[in-house]
Amino acid sequence: MLKGLQxxxxxxxxxxxxxxxxxxxxxxxxxxEKEDPDTPNNDLIRAANHDMATWVRQL
Numbered sequence: 314m315l316k317g318l319q320x321x322x323x324x325x326x327x328x329x330x331x332x333x334x335x336x337x338x339x340x341x342x343x344x345x346e347k348e349d350p351d352t353p354n355n356d357l358i359r360a361a362n363h364d365m366a367t368w369v370r371q372l
Contacts, residue, residue, distance in 0.1 A: 314327065319365075329343070329358070335354070343358075
């Protein structure tokens with residue numbers, strides 16, 4: 314999604330909507346059902362944020 318936004322000159326930002334808690338209907342979130350960190354997903358988000366920050370610095 315973020316790679317697509319980088320190519321969209323009209324995009325001004327993005328946010329994670331409604332996925333704070335992982336549950337049985339939603340496989341991803343920042344926290345699991347028992348409020349433990351969803352480490353694999355958080356690592357992916359952290360890497361994507363790092364890539365986006367690097368891209369913005371190059372503008």
